Amino acid sequence: MATVIARNAALLGVRCRACGTLQPADTRYVCAECMGPIEPEYDTAALARDGTRARIQSGPQTLWRYAPLLPCAPAPGAWPTGWTALVPVPRLGAALGIDDLWIKDDTRNLTLSFKDRPVAVASARAVEQGCTALACASTGNLAGSVAAAAARLGLPAYVFVPAETEPAKVMAAATYGATVVRVNGSYDRVNRLCATLADDRSSWGFVNFTLRPYYAEGSKTMLFEIAEQNGWRLPDHVIVPVGSGALLTRTATAAAQLVATGLVPETPMRISAAQPAGCAPVSDAILDDWRAVRPVREAKTIAKSLAIGAPADGDGSVAVVKRTGGSAASVSDEDIVEACSLAARTEGISVEPAGGTVVATARALARRGVFRKNERVVLYLTGNGYKQGAAESLPLGPAIAPDVDEFLAAYPQARA
Numbered sequence: 001m002a003t004v005i006a007r008n009a010a011l012l013g014v015r016c017r018a019c020g021t022l023q024p025a026d027t028r029y030v031c032a033e034c035m036g037p038i039e040p041e042y043d044t045a046a047l048a049r050d051g052t053r054a055r056i057q058s059g060p061q062t063l064w065r066y067a068p069l070l071p072c073a074p075a076p077g078a079w080p081t082g083w084t085a086l087v088p089v090p091r092l093g094a095a096l097g098i099d100d101l102w103i104k105d106d107t108r109n110l111t112l113s114f115k116d117r118p119v120a121v122a123s124a125r126a127v128e129q130g131c132t133a134l135a136c137a138s139t140g141n142l143a144g145s146v147a148a149a150a151a152r153l154g155l156p157a158y159v160f161v162p163a164e165t166e167p168a169k170v171m172a173a174a175t176y177g178a179t180v181v182r183v184n185g186s187y188d189r190v191n192r193l194c195a196t197l198a199d200d201r202s203s204w205g206f207v208n209f210t211l212r213p214y215y216a217e218g219s220k221t222m223l224f225e226i227a228e229q230n231g232w233r234l235p236d237h238v239i240v241p242v243g244s245g246a247l248l249t250r251t252a253t254a255a256a257q258l259v260a261t262g263l264v265p266e267t268p269m270r271i272s273a274a275q276p277a278g279c280a281p282v283s284d285a286i287l288d289d290w291r292a293v294r295p296v297r298e299a300k301t302i303a304k305s306l307a308i309g310a311p312a313d314g315d316g317s318v319a320v321v322k323r324t325g326g327s328a329a330s331v332s333d334e335d336i337v338e339a340c341s342l343a344a345r346t347e348g349i350s351v352e353p354a355g356g357t358v359v360a361t362a363r364a365l366a367r368r369g370v371f372r373k374n375e376r377v378v379l380y381l382t383g384n385g386y387k388q389g390a391a392e393s394l395p396l397g398p399a400i401a402p403d404v405d406e407f408l409a410a411y412p413q414a415r416a
């Protein structure tokens with residue numbers, strides 16, 4: 001094992017979620033005792049004493065303002081990432097039947113998806129560890145994020161995606177100079193290929209394998225920002241899209257750390273899961289009386305970024321939703337397309353189908369009566385619609401000559 005790398009004084013080490021052993025935060029990425037998943041652990045009692053809120057508030061307007069609760073320092077020269085807007089969406093709320101609806105807008109993150117958050121932390125860690133390349137298995141957004149980060153840090157990038165990934169996402173990654181490897185088969189098969197490669201390319205930083213404990217930490221910053229932007233209070237309810245489940249489970253971790261460090265009062269926050277019906281291993285497990293997650297062999301959905309049939313944090317997600325009193329929905333592709341359009345029409349925000357999945361889930365939960373009166377609900381919108389066309393299926397009016405009469409004939413709704 002390499003030497004301990006711990007630039008954050010509050011980082012105590014990494015704790016195994018299976019056997020509970022606390023161990024050094026070196027280059028290990030699974031538990032040395034039992035191969036279980038490991039997570040960084042912080043001295044929250046010390047942070048609670050040390051004026052952490054003031055440190056955060058005087059920090060940069062990036063996710064690195066939460067450095068006291070992150071495992072490493074930013075990579076020198078990395079692009080600023082995070083600190084995206086939390087905004088009320090009253091028209092969308094009215095359309096969905098939710099009194100106090102907000103969105104966390106990660107469609108406007110660095111490469112237009114929330115994946116910039118985990119990649120910011122994983123790539124910083126990769127630099128600390130002296131990795132010679134960045135790599136990942138991706139359903140699309142992560143590929144672009146890793147490619148951009150690697151270019152900025154002067155490292156080569158190898159990104160592996162299912163061959164069916166949306167061309168716009170493949171091209172985005174290729175534009176940043178990454179080697180884009182399209183693999184025939186599902187994301188889960190891409191994942192297995194990367195796991196094998198990660199074993200014998202120890203100098204590469206596979207952000208969602210060999211750097212996974214650090215990668216997943218970046219996902220916490222979504223809720224850190226929401227809490228601060230909400231006046232240092234947890235919202236009542238968040239609705240989170242579920243692919244691997246890392247974002248949902250780390251939302252719970254983030255809430256616990258905010259409370260433990262005294263940054264927010266301890267108030268209940270429900271966490272609900274959003275998945276497309278064509279790949280809903282977590283939502284189905286929740287709705288089927290909280291049973292164990294069963295892998296989905298063949299994902300079939302327009303929400304490709306959520307098409308992970310065997311989610312690494314699947315059972316963990318079910319447990320979090322149950323513990324917080326949340327709920328779940330699995331929504332059809334038709335509902336997802338309609339929800340993308342609804343968000344765009346009512347609030348002027350373009351989301352990819354993963355965002356449509358969240359909006360459609362909010363509608364399904366509202367219809368089921370899950371929300372209480374005046375409950376503050378925050379939707380996680382994690383990817384931009386420009387990268388992928390839910391809009392491609394929209395009917396457009398005819399092209400016309402540059403002539404007013406022809407315009408009014410073709411578009412009678414514009415007549416005065």
Ligand SMILES: [Zn+2]
Pocket residue numbers: 016017018019020021031032033034035036
């Ligand atoms: Zn263990």
